[in-house]
Amino acid sequence: MSENTEFTFVSDDGEGSENKNPSVNPAKGHVPDPGNAADEGGKGTTGEGGSVQPEHRQDTTGSFKERLDRMRRRERERSEAALRANNEAWEKRFKELEDKVNAGQKPKALRREDFASDDEFLSAKRQNAMEELMNAIDKRNADRESVAAEERARQEEASEYQRRFAERFNDGMKKTLSEDQQKRVVGIVNDEDSAINVALSSKGGEVLQNWLMTDCENPADVILYLEDNAQKMDLLLKLSPRKQVAQLDILERHLARSRYEASRKGKNGGADDQNRQQARKVPVMGLFGGSTQAVGDTSQLSDTKRVAKLIKAMRKR
């Protein structure tokens, strides 16, 4: 719009220069500045007729200079805007990078005034971002390593578990089973097609497996029983995990008790006299129908204090 006006003005001006119409330029109030490059350039372009009509030419030159001036100024503004947009885009990308990679950790704050030029500032910023990115990658790699270390530790723990299980298995077996029974139970464990192995590898067998590995005090005994009572094992596996564990706990107590009774009657199932004390031991369970140890605040208190606390709670309701 303004350009059109300008051009109209220029063509008017062109004609006006022949019409020697000076009224236009004074209205603009332009005073040519000898130090102004644009003014000088203007002079240079109209150099030939400079001496003929100095006032008029100066006017026209001034007007031309002005146009040039404006064009240059516009050009400068345009490039500045582009630069700004570019910077903003970079800022935005840095920000995104910062959020994404550093997860809240801010990069070192760089300040424009610390750098001589925009370019230096920008390149420093880019450098900084790259560093952050590299750090993040390093960190991720380190994390991966620690995860791997944890995994290794877990595997070690698991093998320790298995070792302890084997220990319990062997000890319990020697204490409670006769030699024939011992041979049989080892055979059962090594036979992939034995009922218990089939059950353990089937869907839903993991509760039983877990219980045998961790909670069971005398796995050999239980395995022997379950192998002989495969039907009951099938029924067991159909229960909910919680009930399964409850039933297994019951089974273990049942076996311990029948062993104790058998040893008392003298017709022991492998438990000779010196093992009687051991056979007497009934598994001490902290829980009924649960597999994890429940230790709360109140369980540490004396009976009297616990009961007083409960009475207070009852009265409150």
Added chain:
Amino acid sequence: MANILTVQDLNDKITAAVQDASSFIKESKDYCKPRKIFEKGTRSGTSAVLYFDGRGEVQTTDGVEGKDSSGNGAMDISKMNGDVKQYAVPINVANSKGKTTWDVVDEMFKAGNIEEDFVKPTANGLAEDLIKKVIDNAYLRSTGVAIGSMANASFKPLAAVAASLRKMRTGMTLVGHLDSEVIGELSSLPVTSGNCFGAPSDKLEELYGEAAIGTFHKIPYIDEPFMASFSTDKDPGNDCTVKEKVSNEGRTEGADFMDLKITGITGAEVILKGTAFSIAGVSRCTAAGTPLVGTPYTFVVQKDAEVSGGSATLKVLPVYFNDNTGYIPTVSVKEIAAGASIKWLTGWEKTYSVGIVRAREALNWHPVEMLDIRGCENGKTATPSMAVHTAFDGNIDNAENKGRIDVLFSGKIVDPRLVRTIYWEM
């Protein structure tokens, strides 16, 4: 913790609820613990004898230099520590039982109402059973009776027993238990001076919760739904007398009862337990054994006695006569002579509800801890006033999981001198 119920948790909850529901035994003394009677593992039905020391023979000769008939002076060492005799009270272990299955418990726990639907009803059942058993061991074991009437309820009997107990000069904590209906009747009286229960103190509230009604003459009264009641038979007439002499010699030590033969009964075929009477000239003694002249000692018939030929052998609480043989005497006389006239205190063909006012020390309450049941999942909680044991037994063959709850205890009035009963005619 929150989503797992252990047998121990359950047992704790039941203990708390049983303890809260059994206010009758709250003011009591554990005589068994220091004597190591009924220690942990004692079974239900076991009996033992509690011995209470007498005061020893008392020198009767006045003055330091004086001699008695056998030539002993007051300062004679053999007379200083005379023969200390003990009186013996038989006690035993009782059991209040409950049963359940874990399936029931588990279901209610999962539904989130274990306390309301299982613990409270179970505990109330246990508490009711044990309180009934203790009251059976208490309501006849009294040495003073005040008669009241439900139709004309007043606070007078309460005042009478309070005065009677204070006269024993024990300085002990007193507590009263009345039937809920009696409490209701008394509470409906117009509030005038001396005609109402004072507000319960904070201490009472803490001890008895909702059951505390208030205090009267500084004795807290507790609402108790299971106070015993009894009936009397036909009138045996006003001319009954003691048939045979009774003295310290004839009494069997360590027995719950003493025989008292009476004669002159007319018109009655049986004298029912609970019937109360006094004998002319037989007064009570203070807790230290000093006779209270003019304060009749009250006998309570402990067992139904059949009348034959106008005579009957009544079972009464053993009395200790004032014959200076080393007991703390409970009656003022050396013996009950034959021919002493009997004054009946109870009315005839009536039903009475019994209220009990007593010193704390009169009631022996000892919770007995149970041993774990082998092969079961056991939960046990023992506080100074209650011991509860829960055991669940599992069976894989039929997936059953039965449980039993046991509250073992020994509870009985062992010092009837410190007990007064109020008979409320219904």
